[in-house]
Every structure is written in C-alpha cells, then in structure tokens.
Amino acid sequence: MATTDDPAWLRTVADEVRQLDRSSTSERVADVLRRRITEGDLRPGTRLSEEQLVAVLRVSRNTLREAFRLLTHEGLLVHLLHRGVFVPELDEADRVDLYRLRRTIECDVLRSLQGKLDAVRLRPLHDDVAAGESAAARGDWVAVGTANMRFHQHLVALAGSRRTDEVTARLLAELRLVFHAVASPQRLHEPYVRRNRALLDLLVAGDAEGAAKELGEYLHDSEAELLDAVRSRHASGAR
Amino acid sequence: MATTDDPAWLRTVADEVRQLDRSSTSERVADVLRRRITEGDLRPGTRLSEEQLVAVLRVSRNTLREAFRLLTHEGLLVHLLHRGVFVPELDEADRVDLYRLRRTIECDVLRSLQGKLDAVRLRPLHDDVAAGESAAARGDWVAVGTANMRFHQHLVALAGSRRTDEVTARLLAELRLVFHAVASPQRLHEPYVRRNRALLDLLVAGDAEGAAKELGEYLHDSEAELLDAVRSRHASGAR
DNA sequence: AGTAGAGTTTCGTTGAACAATCCTGCAAGG
DNA sequence: CCTTGCAGGATTGTTCAACGAAACTCTACT
Numbered sequence: 210m211a212t213t214d215d216p217a218w219l220r221t222v223a224d225e226v227r228q229l230d231r232s233s234t235s236e237r238v239a240d241v242l243r244r245r246i247t248e249g250d251l252r253p254g255t256r257l258s259e260e261q262l263v264a265v266l267r268v269s270r271n272t273l274r275e276a277f278r279l280l281t282h283e284g285l286l287v288h289l290l291h292r293g294v295f296v297p298e299l300d301e302a303d304r305v306d307l308y309r310l311r312r313t314i315e316c317d318v319l320r321s322l323q324g325k326l327d328a329v330r331l332r333p334l335h336d337d338v339a340a341g342e343s344a345a346a347r348g349d350w351v352a353v354g355t356a357n358m359r360f361h362q363h364l365v366a367l368a369g370s371r372r373t374d375e376v377t378a379r380l381l382a383e384l385r386l387v388f389h390a391v392a393s394p395q396r397l398h399e400p401y402v403r404r405n406r407a408l409l410d411l412l413v414a415g416d417a418e419g420a421a422k423e424l425g426e427y428l429h430d431s432e433a434e435l436l437d438a439v440r441s442r443h444a445s446g447a448r
Numbered sequence: 449m450a451t452t453d454d455p456a457w458l459r460t461v462a463d464e465v466r467q468l469d470r471s472s473t474s475e476r477v478a479d480v481l482r483r484r485i486t487e488g489d490l491r492p493g494t495r496l497s498e499e500q501l502v503a504v505l506r507v508s509r510n511t512l513r514e515a516f517r518l519l520t521h522e523g524l525l526v527h528l529l530h531r532g533v534f535v536p537e538l539d540e541a542d543r544v545d546l547y548r549l550r551r552t553i554e555c556d557v558l559r560s561l562q563g564k565l566d567a568v569r570l571r572p573l574h575d576d577v578a579a580g581e582s583a584a585a586r587g588d589w590v591a592v593g594t595a596n597m598r599f600h601q602h603l604v605a606l607a608g609s610r611r612t613d614e615v616t617a618r619l620l621a622e623l624r625l626v627f628h629a630v631a632s633p634q635r636l637h638e639p640y641v642r643r644n645r646a647l648l649d650l651l652v653a654g655d656a657e658g659a660a661k662e663l664g665e666y667l668h669d670s671e672a673e674l675l676d677a678v679r680s681r682h683a684s685g686a687r
Numbered sequence: 688a689g690t691a692g693a694g695t696t697t698c699g700t701t702g703a704a705c706a707a708t709c710c711t712g713c714a715a716g717g
Numbered sequence: 718c719c720t721t722g723c724a725g726g727a728t729t730g731t732t733c734a735a736c737g738a739a740a741c742t743c744t745a746c747t
Contacts, residue, residue, distance in 0.1 A: 233529055234700070259729070269701045271510050274730095278514060282521040290472060291708045291729055306609050313556040313612075321548075370545050373552075376615055473731070498698070508732045509698095530698055530739045 235275035238266055242276060246285050246296055247382060249351075249389040253298040257286070284383045299387050301436065307387070308432040311380050312425060315361065318368040319412075319421035326415050333363040334412070338405050345402045350394035357398055358385065360405050391438040401431065474514035477507055481515060485524045485535055486621060487590075488628040492537040496525070523622040538626050540675065546626070547671040550619050551664060554600065557607040558651075558660035565654050572602040573651070577644050584641045589633035596637055597624065599644050630677040640670065 245251045257277070263270050277294045280286040287297045299307075337360035344352035358381045365377040391397060404427050411420040484490045496516070502509050516533050519525040526536040538546075576599035583591035597620045604616040630636060643666050650659040 260727090270729095271702095272700060275513070275517060278517045279521075282518075292710095293729070303610075306611055309560075309607075309609055310611050310615070314552065317552040317556065368548075370548050371542075372545055372549050372619070376549070380611070499696095510733090511731065513699095531741090532698070 234268055235272050235279065238268055238273060238276035239279040241266070242280055243283070243285060243382075246280070247385045249385075251296050253296045253386060253390060255296045257294050257296070259293070284379055285386070297386065299383065299390075301439070303383075304387055304436060304439070305432065307380055307384055308428060308435075310376075311384075312428045314373060314377060314380075315365060315428065316421050316425050318365050318373065319417050319424055322367060322412075322417040326412060326417065330367060331409070331412060333366070334360060334409050337363055338402075338409055341402045341405060345399060348395075350398055353398040353402060354385070354388060354394055357401055357405065364408075387435065387439070390442070391435070392442050393438070397434060397438055400434075401427070473507060474511050474518065477505055477512060477515035478518040480505070481519055482522070482524060482621075485519070486624045488624075490535050492535045492625060492629060494535045496533050496535070498532070523618050524625070536622075536625065538622065538629075540678070542622075543626055543675060543678070544671065546619055546623055547667060547674075549615075550623075551667045553612060553616060553619075554604060554667065555660050555664050557604050557612065558656050558663055561606055561651075561656040565651060565656065569606060570648070570651060572605070573599060573648050576602055577641075577648050580641045580644060584638060587634075589637055592637040592641060593624070593627060593633055596640055596644065603647075626674065626678070629681070630674070631681050632677070636673065636677055639673075640666070 242251075242257070251257070259270055259273060263273055266273065277286060277288065281288050281294065284297070286294045288294050337356050341353050341356035341360065344350075344356055362374070362377060362381060366374055388394065388397060404423075408420055408423055408427065411417075411423060481490075481496075490496070498509055498512060502512055505512065516525060516527065520527050520533065523536070525533045527533050576595050580592050580595035580599065583589075583595055601613070601616060601620060605613055627633065627636060643662075647659055647662055647666065650656075650662060
C-alpha cells in the first residue's frame with residue numbers, strides 16, 4: 210500500500226491543494242480588501258459602502274457581506290449595526306494592548322526554543338532580514354515595514370503552533386493599521402533592520418534565551434517609538 | 449459645553465448600548481448553536497445541514513450562513529468548501545497546541561500582575577471557585593467544567609487586555625470540544641476544584657509569581673491528564 | 688476488483704424585494 | 718443662537734427564490 214506512506218511531500222501537496230480550494234468568491238473579495246487596508250489605501254475611519262463596492266467588485270451584496278464578516282474577525286474592519294463597516298481607528302489603549310500580547314507570544318516562542326534550532330528552519334528569517342536590508346538601502350520604507358512583519362511572522366512560526374501563527378497574523382495585521390496612522394515610516398522601521406539581523410545572529414548562535422531577552426527590549430523600544438510617533442502626529446494637528 | 453466632559457459614566461453607557469445592539473438575528477442564531485456545541489449536544493464530526501437548520505430555526509439561509517461564519521472564527525465549526533460545516537474533531541496535535549498557547553497566555557498574565565492585585569478584582573474568581581466546589585459537591589461534573597472554564601477566563605481578564613480575552617475565549621471554547629470527546633468528566637475536572645482554590649489563595653496573598661509557577665504545573669498536569677483520557681478512550685474502541 | 692459515468696443532493700452565488708434603522712436638512716420653539 | 722422635533726431620503730438587515738457548480742452515491746461496465 211504505497212499510498213499510505215504519507216511522506217513529507219504529500220502533506221505539502223495537500224496544503225497546496227487547500228490553497229487552491231480556498232478560492233471561494235467571498236474569500237477572494239476579502240483578499241482584495243485586505244490588501245487595500247494593510248497597504249494603507251483605505252485609511253482608518255473610512256466607511257466601506259456596500260452599494261459602491263458591489264458595483265465595483267461585481268459581486269452580490271450577500272457575498273460582499275460575507276467578505277466583510279471575514280475581515281471583521283481579523284480585526285481589519287469593524288461592524289456597526291445599521292451603520293456599515295469601517296476601517297477601525299485604534300486608540301492608544303489598543304496600541305499598548307497589541308504590543309502586550311505581541312511581547313507575550315513572541316518572547317515565549319523564543320524561550321521555548323531551547324536547543325531546537327535548525328539551520329534550514331532559519332532560512333525564511335534570513336530571507337526576510339535580507340529583504341529588509343535591501344529595501345532600506347533603496348529607501349523603500351513601506352517595503353521595510355512589510356519585510357519586518359514577515360520576519361516576526363516567521364519568527365513565531367518556529368514554534369510550529371498553528372493557533373499561535375493565526376493569532377500573530379491577526380496582531381501584525383492590526384499593527385499595520387496603526388503604522389499607517391504615523392507620518393514617517395522611516396523613523397518607525399529603520400532601527401529594526403539592524404536589530405532583526407542581531408536577533409537572527411543570536412538564534413544562529415543557538416542562544417535562544419539571549420534572543421528572547423533582546424526581543425523583549427526590542428519590542429519595548431518599538432512600542433515606545435510607535436506611541437511617541439502617533440502622539441506627535443496628533444499634536445501637530447493632523448487627523 | 450457640558451456634553452464634552454466625557455465623565456466615566458458616559459463610557460459605561462456607550463458599552464451598554466453596544467451590548468443591546470448586539471442582537472442581530474445571525475448572532476442570536478449563533479448563540480443557540482454555540483450553546484448546543486459547547487454543551488456537547490452536537491458531537492465532533494457532526495455535519496450541520498443548512499436545509500435542515502433553516503427549517504428548524506426559521507431563518508433564511510443567508511442569515512444562517514452568517515451565524516456559521518461567526519462560529520467558524522470561534523473555532524467551534526469548520527467550513528469545508530462545497531461540503532458544508534462540521535463540528536471539528538481535534539486531534540492530538542491540536543490538543544497540545546491548545547495547551548501550549550494556553551500556558552503561554554495564562555502564565556504570562558499572572559507574571560505580569562506583580563503587586564497589582566486588588567480585592568474587588570478577584571471577586572469573579574471567588575465566585576467561580578465557589579460555583580465549582582458547589583457543583584462538585586452535588587456531583588454535577590459538567591457544571592464543574594463550566595465553572596473551571598469561567599475561572600480561567602476571569603483569571604486572564606485580570607490583565608485587562610481585550611485581545612488576550614478574545615484569544616482565551618476561543619481557546620477555552622475549543623477545549624470544551626475536546627472535553628466532550630472523553631468518557632469521564634469527573635476524572636478530568638475534579639482535581640482542579642482544589643487547585644483552583646489553591647491558586648486563588650496565592651493570588652489573595654499577593655504572590656503572583658508563585659501563582660504563575662503553580663499554574664504552569666497545573667496546566668502541565670491537566671494536559672497530560674487530558675491526553676491520557678482521550679487515548680484510553682480511543683484504545684477502548686469508542687469512536 | 689476497479690473504474691467510469693449518470694443522477695441526486697447540497698452548497699455557492701446571484702438578484703430582487705421589503706422592513707428597519709440611520710442620517711440630513713429644515714422648521715418650530717426656547 | 719442653540720436646542721428640539723419631524724419629514725424625507727439613503728443605507729443596512731433580512732428574507733426569498735432560483736440557477737449553476739461541486740461533491741457524494743450508486744449502478745454498470747471493462
């Protein structure tokens with residue numbers, strides 16, 4: 210019975226098929242809107258009109274509403290009864306909340322990694338750091354931000370926990386919402402190109418505990434920087 | 449301008465209104481199904497037929513599907529394209545995954561609580577422990593399980609983090625799914641009536657660090673117990 | 688035995704319709 | 718001048734009926 214061997218590649222094939230199957234109309238609509246939101250084309254506070262989107266996307270209202278529901282549960286939209294869906298405006302409490310959970314999860318992942326480090330598993334992290342450095346060199350700070358997010362997603366993936374990955378994906382998506390509310394992406398992302406590299410070096414050296422400690426300070430600094438950036442933007446009169 | 453003062457009670461009023469607004473049809477349908485699933489009336493593996501439920505619940509298919517979507521994102525249903533929605537069957541990998549994230553979050557909450565303990569904030573925990581002891585005394589092990597879940601939810605709530613609360617709610621809901629897959633609820637829940645009380649005592653004494661340590665062992669034991677219970681059930685030939 | 692195909696069932700999506708709610712602007716009153 | 722009350726229009730919430738598409742089942746064939 211050669212079909213029951215279940216070698217590694219069979220699982221990956223199954224995953225790929227699942228990716229293809231994932232193409233229900235509402236999920237594809239959600240993909241489009243998700244990109245628009247995370248890329249910053251739809252700014253926080255914007256209302257998404259059903260009528261308007263139905264006309265543009267060429268889907269029925271029911272399908273669109275199902276896409277709304279998907280994004281709402283990812284935290285990328287908020288739904289107000291009889292008033293419609295909006296791109297959420299996160300306040301300072303939300304921002305510290307995001308960082309709190311982020312620090313909990315990411316640091317715990319690194320701490321639980323004691324000795325389980327493997328060269329090939331760090332490959333995605335190498336790629337992300339390189340992508341960040343390359344983007345920084347050409348001054349594309351939005352791309353730096355994207356590479357940074359991917360770095361942290363891959364960092365968490367080292368734990369091999371499906372639910373942790375999902376929670377992290379949601380956290381990082383919401384975080385991008387906040388990033389779009391600040392003026393200078395450079396100030397926000399540039400320092401972490403270097404720190405990501407340092408973090409990765411610690412992991413390569415097998416010092417998971419040291420990496421966890423460094424990540425704790427890293428996120429602490431990042432939070433302070435973000436809060437400060439948003440505050441100064443508000444103070445300068447921008448809405 | 450007396451209306452812009454924004455005193456404390458205005459915020460609570462806003463919250464109450466939001467609670468009232470929550471009564472859309474799809475959410476009420478979701479409430480009904482959620483109860484059925486968490487109480488164990490709908491066993492893992494069951495398929496929920498749209499046609500059938502539409503007839504029973506007297507709602508339209510679209511509304512029912514929106515309720516499905518809600519529960520899917522809570523982890524209480526899984527959606528397979530063109531095949532329908534099912535009560536998920538969690539495997540052993542899921543079970544250890546659940547406990548991994550649970551341990552991360554709950555322990556971190558306690559650790560971050562250093563010195564911030566307040567008598568009134570522990571009130572819900574007292575109530576839950578009492579409810580568990582009372583239910584145990586009369587042998588109602590399902591009620592013990594419910595009180596136990598509420599205890600942990602309230603424990604996490606001490607951190608005051610909205611997102612942490614949400615993640616925990618999802619985790620505990622999924623956990624109940626697993627509980628229904630074992631034969632003896634007593635063996636699963638009884639030991640923790642006492643341990644919840646011990647945990648609460650540590651918190652009352654202000655020993656957050658000690659409580660975090662105890663909780664770590666607590667969850668470790670609970671996980672081992674659960675895995676063992678499910679394994680023995682499978683070994684005994686039950687499906 | 689294993690496979691190919693037709694038929695049945697169920698889901699995915701659409702479009703239209705009506706009810707309920709919200710928002711806007713204007714008029715009346717303090 | 719500001720607040721309050723009341724249309725009217727605009728938008729969302731919910732339902733219904735229908736058709737195409739995918740998955741499952743069972744039979745018949747090689």
